[in-house]
Amino acid sequence: MLKVSNLHKSYGSIVAVDGIDFEIKSGEILGFLGPNGAGKTTTIKVCSGMLIPTQGSVTLCDYDIIKEPTEAKRQLGYVPDDPFLYEKLTGRQFLEFVGEVYNLSPKQRQQRIEKMLLDFELEEKADELIETYSRGMRRKIALIAGIIHNPNILLLDEPTLGLDAVSAKKAKDIIKHMAYKENTAVLLTTHIMEIAEQICDRIAVISKGKLVAIGTLEELQQKAKTKATLEEVFVNITQQEAGKKVGE
Numbered sequence: 228m229l230k231v232s233n234l235h236k237s238y239g240s241i242v243a244v245d246g247i248d249f250e251i252k253s254g255e256i257l258g259f260l261g262p263n264g265a266g267k268t269t270t271i272k273v274c275s276g277m278l279i280p281t282q283g284s285v286t287l288c289d290y291d292i293i294k295e296p297t298e299a300k301r302q303l304g305y306v307p308d309d310p311f312l313y314e315k316l317t318g319r320q321f322l323e324f325v326g327e328v329y330n331l332s333p334k335q336r337q338q339r340i341e342k343m344l345l346d347f348e349l350e351e352k353a354d355e356l357i358e359t360y361s362r363g364m365r366r367k368i369a370l371i372a373g374i375i376h377n378p379n380i381l382l383l384d385e386p387t388l389g390l391d392a393v394s395a396k397k398a399k400d401i402i403k404h405m406a407y408k409e410n411t412a413v414l415l416t417t418h419i420m421e422i423a424e425q426i427c428d429r430i431a432v433i434s435k436g437k438l439v440a441i442g443t444l445e446e447l448q449q450k451a452k453t454k455a456t457l458e459e460v461f462v463n464i465t466q467q468e469a470g471k472k473v474g475e
């Protein structure tokens with residue numbers, strides 16, 4: 228579904244992504260973990276077509292994001308960590324607009340918008356301008372906009388950032404629903420270990436632009452030679468990569 232091959236991305240002399248390969252199958256959730264500045268957001272932005280890779284390729288359902296961008300982007304839902312929203316539209320108007328862009332019928336739009344506004348407890352604010360929304364409300368509207376068309380591939384940068392506990396739980400449930408019921412391939416970044424443990428089928432650890440480990444929690448524990456929590460495994464793997472051992 229999503230295939231990333233030998234991906235490199237530099238910003239001038241800064242190498243942000245340094246030869247990354249991975250695949251995500253239909254119905255699978257892959258979590259991207261890594262220290263600040265590791266290259267997670269850059270990778271997601273290249274996968275979304277927002278950034279052009281310096282080298283390598285990304286295919287979405289076999290469509291190359293550079294050579295066949297229109298078809299590739301049709302497969303995609305993308306929720307960045309700093310989503311752009313039209314401040315002068317109401318939440319409902321914005322979602323209607325996004326649904327129209329994705330060619331949903333008026334009936335489909337209405338059904339999906341109403342259900343998700345209710346799910347995310349946004350129905351009371353739905354007819355107010357987005358400029359009056361709190362940060363969490365903005366993120367919820369952006370998340371709904373990213374999944375309204377039931378995409379084949381979903382890219383989520385820090386999907387629960389700024390959400391209250393109830394909304395974060397709802398977001399996790401919806402991500403799982405997308406993968407397991409709608410067969411969406413999901414790539415998400417997070418700094419929250421619980422999210423990676425609770426909802427990701429596999430975890431990719433990225434450090435200094437390189438993929439240093441990828442697998443299930445058990446596979447990562449084997450690599451880190453520990454039965455510890457994901458947090459300890461993560462620290463262990465990233466420190467091993469930095470040439471240190473835990474406890475040294």
Ligand SMILES: Nc1ncnc2c1ncn2[C@@H]1O[C@H](COP(=O)(O)OP(=O)(O)OP(=O)(O)O)[C@@H](O)[C@H]1O
Nearest residue numbers: 238241242243261262263264265266267268269270
């Ligand atoms: N627009 C840019 N111009 C120059 N350098 C950039 C730009 N965006 C990112 N970088 C650099 O690329 C590297 C990777 O950044 P990126 O945002 O992909 O990391 P990240 O893993 O998402 O980090 P975080 O967890 O802090 O969000 C960092 O060194 C960062 O400073």
